[in-house]
Amino acid sequence: MTQTQQDLVFAPLGGVGEIGMNLSIYGLGNAQKRSWLAVDLGVSFASEDHTPGIDLILPDIRYLMSERKNLAGLILTHAHEDHYGAVLDLWPKLKVPVYDTPFTAALLAAKCANEPGAPDIPVTIVQLGSRFNIGPFDIELVSMAHSIPESNALIIRTPCGTVLHTGDWKIDLTPVLGDVTDDKKLRALGDEGCLALVGDSTNAVREGRSPSEADVGKTISTLIKSAKGRVAVTTFASNVARLRTVAEAAFGAGREVVVVGRAMERIVQIARETGYLEGVPPFRPADAYGYLPPNKVVALCTGSQGEPRAALARIAEDQHPEVTLARGDTVIFSARTIPGNEKAVGRIINGLIDQGIEVITDRTHLVHVSGHPRRAELEELIGWVKPKILIPVHGESLHLSEHAKLGRSLGIEEVVQCRNGDLVRIAVGHAGVIDQIPSGKLFKDGQILVEADSRSVIERRRLSLAGSVSVALAVTDKGVIAADPDIDLIGIPERDRGGLVIEDAVYDAIEQTMESLPRKKGGDAVAVAEAVRRAVRAAIVQRWGKKPMCHVHVLTV
Numbered sequence: 001m002t003q004t005q006q007d008l009v010f011a012p013l014g015g016v017g018e019i020g021m022n023l024s025i026y027g028l029g030n031a032q033k034r035s036w037l038a039v040d041l042g043v044s045f046a047s048e049d050h051t052p053g054i055d056l057i058l059p060d061i062r063y064l065m066s067e068r069k070n071l072a073g074l075i076l077t078h079a080h081e082d083h084y085g086a087v088l089d090l091w092p093k094l095k096v097p098v099y100d101t102p103f104t105a106a107l108l109a110a111k112c113a114n115e116p117g118a119p120d121i122p123v124t125i126v127q128l129g130s131r132f133n134i135g136p137f138d139i140e141l142v143s144m145a146h147s148i149p150e151s152n153a154l155i156i157r158t159p160c161g162t163v164l165h166t167g168d169w170k171i172d173l174t175p176v177l178g179d180v181t182d183d184k185k186l187r188a189l190g191d192e193g194c195l196a197l198v199g200d201s202t203n204a205v206r207e208g209r210s211p212s213e214a215d216v217g218k219t220i221s222t223l224i225k226s227a228k229g230r231v232a233v234t235t236f237a238s239n240v241a242r243l244r245t246v247a248e249a250a251f252g253a254g255r256e257v258v259v260v261g262r263a264m265e266r267i268v269q270i271a272r273e274t275g276y277l278e279g280v281p282p283f284r285p286a287d288a289y290g291y292l293p294p295n296k297v298v299a300l301c302t303g304s305q306g307e308p309r310a311a312l313a314r315i316a317e318d319q320h321p322e323v324t325l326a327r328g329d330t331v332i333f334s335a336r337t338i339p340g341n342e343k344a345v346g347r348i349i350n351g352l353i354d355q356g357i358e359v360i361t362d363r364t365h366l367v368h369v370s371g372h373p374r375r376a377e378l379e380e381l382i383g384w385v386k387p388k389i390l391i392p393v394h395g396e397s398l399h400l401s402e403h404a405k406l407g408r409s410l411g412i413e414e415v416v417q418c419r420n421g422d423l424v425r426i427a428v429g430h431a432g433v434i435d436q437i438p439s440g441k442l443f444k445d446g447q448i449l450v451e452a453d454s455r456s457v458i459e460r461r462r463l464s465l466a467g468s469v470s471v472a473l474a475v476t477d478k479g480v481i482a483a484d485p486d487i488d489l490i491g492i493p494e495r496d497r498g499g500l501v502i503e504d505a506v507y508d509a510i511e512q513t514m515e516s517l518p519r520k521k522g523g524d525a526v527a528v529a530e531a532v533r534r535a536v537r538a539a540i541v542q543r544w545g546k547k548p549m550c551h552v553h554v555l556t557v
């Protein structure tokens, strides 16, 4: 392959080697100049342990910013946070045309409306199953069943061949709502010729097929029918099929549905507007809950991930203004617990059980199904599409490698295992990683985006582990302490094991240091500060066994 020949490349800038933060780019051209298409722009959720005070992680888009003039567009496959959650924060850095389908567009618009100072993002709404061009890329949408309405795979046709980017999908012949996976179009693609499959690996370790949403409906119906008291169901608000499933189960049992939680109210409204709750009787607002007899109500709540401010956590703590539960009531967790949230969810479950409330989870009942394909579904897709090259994405290392093995076992000759930042050439006989491009993570810290290795984040991690000590010291130009030092210990125990006050030890360390300082250093504020800092830290390490952050301010008087 010569340098100037046109080629097709792919690079994940997020979502490969991890679950979350999806951002993929496709490039058409040559090493000197390429046109780019970006697919999805998502977030990951941070776990408190490693990054205190950070909730959201976003992909580092430095590379796309440097290639902005060659970026033809951004297309969003669906409205899950791991695919579109970073748009509000990162779009202003790219100002690129955005393409999405009506439901995704409605959720994005609602998100903008709810965030003060959100950018005004021009969106081109494309219809399900439609075909259109973004720059040199000829794109056709393929409807896929998933756990949110309007999940789309993309057929990306280029002069160098055709790629199927699956997005998130599963096969569900009875999805309760929305289109089934469009196997006709996928088989046709197989006949036409598919160069590469870039596909969802989330459930590549799971044998068989994922159960259908309709099966979940049967279980939830049975549970609600047999419940004596009140029933609360918590799920992801965006899983509109599940909202419908719960609603139908509730109405089937002669109960009304009360919507609890802002995110839930918002999605219910959008789902009504976009037609996804057609035929479902109106829901009642949370303030109706108190007037309904216990056996006539189902509360549909936010908070399935144990979020402390969401409806379910507040109900469990009896802090919710309108909704209460008592002994004999039932709570159904109709959602998977995202790794990292187990403790928060466990706390709520245990709290509810301690109050005599029955808790049902997907560990014992089929009250939730995944929106991702298991192995038999992955096999079926590969059989339909017959790709020459397989590139597993959307998964952690284990998921990716299982997907890769499965592909090889089905006879796909070229399987490319790549990671975030790898530039992959998509060409028969030459598929593989050819270069690296800048990639990484950004943290959303309050309203500010910071780099993952920024000082503020590293310092906060240290602060959270070992606290800080600060000393203010007034010293004469002869190196004599002019007043009692001001000492502030934050996050440090008051006394050591022997009962000695640690602050006193700090005080002694300062005094001894000042006495032992050579004369000529005594008036040098920088030298004094450094000597005192070392001594104070050593004194605390000796008594506590941990190294706090330590700041000394010396004022010469």
Ligand SMILES: [Zn+2]
Pocket (backbone or CB within 6 Å): 078, 080, 083, 146, 147, 168, 371
């Ligand atoms: Zn998804």
Ligand SMILES: [Zn+2]
Pocket (backbone or CB within 6 Å): 022, 080, 082, 083, 168, 394
């Ligand atoms: Zn996803």
